[in-house]
Amino acid sequence: MTMTEIAPFRLKPWFSERPWGRKSLKPWYEDTGTTELVGEAWLTGPQCVVEGGDLEGRTLADLSRELGGEFPLLVKLLFPNEKLSVQVHPDDEQAKAAGETRGKTECWYVLEAEPGAAVALGLKPGSDTEKIKAAIADGTMESLMEWVPVQVGDMLFVDAGTVHAIGPGVVLLETQQTSDVTYRLYDYGRPRELHLEQGLKVIKPKTAAGKVAPKPMEGFTRLIEQKYFIVDRFDLEEMEERQISMEGAGCLVGLQGNVWIITPGEEIELEPGKAVVIPQGTGEVIVEAEKGATFVRCVAPVSGNQ
The missing domain is CATH 2.60.120.10 (Jelly Rolls)
Incomplete structure (x- = not known):
């Protein structure tokens, strides 16, 4: 089967449970199929299933294998009800050195934003490794980060190597490389694994991250x-x-x-x-x-x- 023999097809979203997510994703989705908190709706995830047509029931991963490769974009909707962890992603070279397929560069398009909503993109000047370690240890990591107010219609580029976080009160459309390589640096005391050693290795003091004008x-x-x-x-x-x-x-x-x-x-x-x-x-x-x-x-x- 060649690429041109497969016609366009619609995928059913796959809902990812996250501790910072929401019980209800209305009006976007009537039902998530779970009573747990959902933080992400993956629209082109490998496990997403085709809805309708001759390919109904097939996963995107299955179809991609037939076509000789992975679908290159992972597109999601994000629904933070609380702050996301402070994290960083490697670029392609760093990811491959760590045994991963590729890095993770992404962007966020703001679909909904409450007054005062903000995201963090990058570190303040002078935030070296020792300052980052100390801020993580004493719970002041947020003070090292550059917080950017957002409103509906904003597009933000999140370059690989950028320390970043998302605050509550937004709905974001995220487009990224198909990769889930995430190094969590700080998580506000939540009992989840941190990846400080890996994360510190891939942080870049200056990146191209920031708002992008339409x-x-x-x-x-x-x-x-x-x-x-x-x-x-x-x-x-x-x-x-x-x-x-x-x-x-x-x-x-x-x-x-x-x-x-x-x-x-x-x-x-x-x-x-x-x-x-x-x-x-x-x-x-x-x-x-x-x-x-x-x-x-x-x-x-x-x-x-x-």
């Missing part, structure tokens, strides 16, 4: 363009049909309103909070959307498709 394009808004991903937002002001190009492997994620992806012999509904994977080689898809609909396109550039 860039108006013809027919859409470019939210971010980096080596591993390009994320664009489409806002439909009237009921319309348009062609959407997909130069690399990627997906479309519904954010608001009714959207349909037209494929030969099938219409796939793109619901808010779900992803439709567009296999590499598809080229273009036809999207029909109602007035007021919003969706994003997440693509792994071919050059960064590692």
